[in-house]
Amino acid sequence: MHLVSISGSPSRLSRSSWLLQHAVGRAGARVEHHDAIAVRELPAQALISGNVADAQIVRAHRALALAQGVLIATPIYKAAYSGLLKLFLDGLPPDALRDKPVLAIATGGSPGHLLAIDYALKPVLSALGARTIVDAVYATDSQLRPDGDKGFSADGALLERLDQSLELLLHRPAPLALPRRRAGASTQPAEVAVRAHC
Numbered sequence: 227m228h229l230v231s232i233s234g235s236p237s238r239l240s241r242s243s244w245l246l247q248h249a250v251g252r253a254g255a256r257v258e259h260h261d262a263i264a265v266r267e268l269p270a271q272a273l274i275s276g277n278v279a280d281a282q283i284v285r286a287h288r289a290l291a292l293a294q295g296v297l298i299a300t301p302i303y304k305a306a307y308s309g310l311l312k313l314f315l316d317g318l319p320p321d322a323l324r325d326k327p328v329l330a331i332a333t334g335g336s337p338g339h340l341l342a343i344d345y346a347l348k349p350v351l352s353a354l355g356a357r358t359i360v361d362a363v364y365a366t367d368s369q370l371r372p373d374g375d376k377g378f379s380a381d382g383a384l385l386e387r388l389d390q391s392l393e394l395l396l397h398r399p400a401p402l403a404l405p406r407r408r409a410g411a412s413t414q415p416a417e418v419a420v421r422a423h424c
């Protein structure tokens with residue numbers, strides 16, 4: 227699988243980015259190619275002005291276009307996903323996530339904004355064409371304790387939930403493509419494939 231991870235935290239030492247990297251590591255050999263997009267490292271001016279011709283942003287969009295699976299991580303800011311992530315998502319072409327399974331990861335200071343993934347992030351992913359959004363993973367800061375050089379150490383139950391969602395993402399069958407219709411070909415039902423939507 228070609229996996230793309232998108233980190234939407236503006237922080238260098240980031241809990242949500244740590245979980246994202248952990249998930250990529252757990253995917254291991256099943257990922258043949260991984261592109262990491264750290265939005266904080268993209269040029270701020272291009273993000274703010276919506277300059278999608280910027281070379282780094284073009285590279286990020288190209289990577290996403292080739293992705294077969296997408297991981298997106300964000301901190302919760304003011305009961306929603308980060309503004310930084312929004313800047314990146316706003317610049318994507320329509321249908322940028324079409325036919326790509328997506329796993330969303332969010333971290334927040336309290337469990338109170340657990341539903342922000344459902345009411346804030348998922349509608350945006352859906353507007354970008356995502357139809358297979360596997361069980362999201364939300365973690366509170368207390369489940370991710372600072373741990374020196376390792377960054378953070380995580381609650382066992384949290385890592386188990388992350389593994390489960392990752393499995394769903396990695397095992398998601400690719401949707402069946404509609405067969406190309408030849409000129410003059412019959413349109414009998416036997417020739418029509420069903421497009422899988424989950």
Ligand SMILES: Cc1cc2nc3c(=O)[nH]c(=O)nc-3n(C[C@H](O)[C@H](O)[C@H](O)COP(=O)(O)O)c2cc1C
Binds near residue numbers: 304306334
């Ligand atoms: C500006 C700002 C706003 C925040 N708003 C919320 C919030 O509304 N709800 C919440 O649970 N945590 C909130 N937090 C806490 C962060 O979501 C939390 O610390 C998160 O783990 C940070 O993720 P990161 O380390 O990946 O940046 C806020 C933090 C900041 C800096």
